[in-house]
Structure formats: C-alpha cells, structure tokens
Amino acid sequence: MAPxxxxxxxxxxxxxxxxxxxxxxxTVCDFNANxxxxxGIKYATSFLRVxxxxxxxxxxxxxxxFFGSITMARFCSGFAGGSFPSRCxxxxxxx
Numbered sequence: 001m002a003p004x005x006x007x008x009x010x011x012x013x014x015x016x017x018x019x020x021x022x023x024x025x026x027t028v029c030d031f032n033a034n035x036x037x038x039x040g041i042k043y044a045t046s047f048l049r050v051x052x053x054x055x056x057x058x059x060x061x062x063x064x065x066f067f068g069s070i071t072m073a074r075f076c077s078g079f080a081g082g083s084f085p086s087r088c089x090x091x092x093x094x095x
Contacts, residue, residue: 007092009075015039015055016075023069023094025062026053033058038080042088043073052076052084070094 006023010016014037015030028041040054046068053063057080072093078085 006094007073009073009089009092010039010077014077017041017073019043019070019073019092019094023071025064026070026073027060027062028053028055028075029060030055030057036080037077038082038085040076040085041073042076042084044071045069046071054084 004020005018006021007019008016015028017026017028019026026041026043028039030039038054040052042050042052044050045065051063053061055061072091074088074091076085076088078087
C-alpha cells in the first residue's frame with residue numbers, strides 16, 4: 001500500500017487508484033501507455049458531489065477536495081478513447 005494511503009485498488013496490468021489518509025486527496029495511475037485501457041477513480045464527497053478523475057495513458061492524475069471529505073471510491077477501467085471507463089470495482093465506503 002502506498003505510504004499514507006487509506007485505500008488502494010486496481011491491478012498490476014492496468015493501474016491503481018489511491019485514497020489517502022485524511023480522505024481529502026486521490027491519485028489514479030495508468031501503468032501501461034500502450035494497452036488501450038483507460039483507468040480512473042470515481043469518488044463521492046460529504047457534500048454529495050460525485051467526481052470522476054481519469055489518468056492519462058501511462059501517467060497519473062491527482063485530485064483533492066477542499067470542503068468536506070471523501071466518503072466513497074471506486075477503481076474503474078475500460079476502453080481508452082471512449083467516455084469515462086465503464087468497468088468499476090466494488091465501492092469502498094469511508095466514515
């Protein structure tokens with residue numbers, strides 16, 4: 001698990017999503033720039049916002065919340081070039 005992580009999901013072929021302790025920040029990484037797969041994280045906040053963050057092919061993307069905290073997160077993957085990745089893992093809930 002990444003240092004300071006409260007939750008990590010994903011797989012070694014596609015990528016991973018991380019929610020950090022404090023429930024204010026996320027990172028999502030795509031491990032392979034040439035596999036045709038996109039990865040992202042879908043998360044919800046205590047202010048009832050649902051946010052989707054997609055990693056660039058072969059890179060990482062960060063996001064954070066200023067008000068409230070992260071209450072749920074899901075790792076998602078799917079075909080690159082389409083809309084947000086459609087295959088999402090089980091939901092992790094935080095209190």
